[in-house]
Amino acid sequence: MPEGDTIHYAAARIRTALAGRVPEEILTPHPRHRLKGWPRALAGRAVRSVDAHGKHLFVRFEGALTLHSHLRMSGAWDVHERGERWRRAHSRAWIVLRAQGWEVVEFDGPLLELIPDARTRTDPRLAGLGQDIIGARFDERLFLERLRRDDPARPIGDALLEQRTVAGIGNYWKSEACFAAAVDPWTPTAQVQDERALALVRFAREQMALSAREGFSRRPRAVYRRAGQPCPRCGEPILQRGQWENNRVTFWCARCQR
Ligand SMILES: [Zn+2]
Numbered sequence: 001m002p003e004g005d006t007i008h009y010a011a012a013r014i015r016t017a018l019a020g021r022v023p024e025e026i027l028t029p030h031p032r033h034r035l036k037g038w039p040r041a042l043a044g045r046a047v048r049s050v051d052a053h054g055k056h057l058f059v060r061f062e063g064a065l066t067l068h069s070h071l072r073m074s075g076a077w078d079v080h081e082r083g084e085r086w087r088r089a090h091s092r093a094w095i096v097l098r099a100q101g102w103e104v105v106e107f108d109g110p111l112l113e114l115i116p117d118a119r120t121r122t123d124p125r126l127a128g129l130g131q132d133i134i135g136a137r138f139d140e141r142l143f144l145e146r147l148r149r150d151d152p153a154r155p156i157g158d159a160l161l162e163q164r165t166v167a168g169i170g171n172y173w174k175s176e177a178c179f180a181a182a183v184d185p186w187t188p189t190a191q192v193q194d195e196r197a198l199a200l201v202r203f204a205r206e207q208m209a210l211s212a213r214e215g216f217s218r219r220p221r222a223v224y225r226r227a228g229q230p231c232p233r234c235g236e237p238i239l240q241r242g243q244w245e246n247n248r249v250t251f252w253c254a255r256c257q258r
Pocket of ligand 1: 231233234235236256
């Protein structure tokens, strides 16, 4: 599932292919009417920059236009060398940007929009985001402030998913961070001391930055989708259950996470 590290990894690859270049060709194979005007709107415009914040990705064009995406569970960005086989069907591509032998493709949406730059600052979905977990700077005090503003009864595992508190953590990283810091993901946030809450984001920040730089193979995997298998620390079977309002799945060891 795409989380902040996946998005930053994609942004770096897209930047290599497109930054400073005017795409030679822009296609929108998916039969969605809304996409049809984009090739014309973007024709002749250079890509100024490509960046990510949490799970959001931005391809910024000359003329104050930005392509904004959020992949949720189903979308993907891929960068291919021209002629290379795609991993998904052509008709599932929402946009294809070709430049200098590269093909940058976004598949399966589900949120892909072309918006004026100003909206990337004022849209409440974006303006309300917390700090990027792998941004260049991370203010731990600000993170704690936002965490303490959330419902104190919310279990800490689920509170890490709140993108207004910190942006970029999803099911995978909240499970692994709670395991690494030996924190029970079911502890109400009010009962988690600052130092322990910080241990969670410090682990996520360090490991996600590594995965964003070097790719998925660098992700540690102690508990995520390992329900029933022995805990790598104590041997007890790993558990799985949905948490809080959205029933987002959590994996944990009941013996060594307290
Ligand atoms: Zn254990």
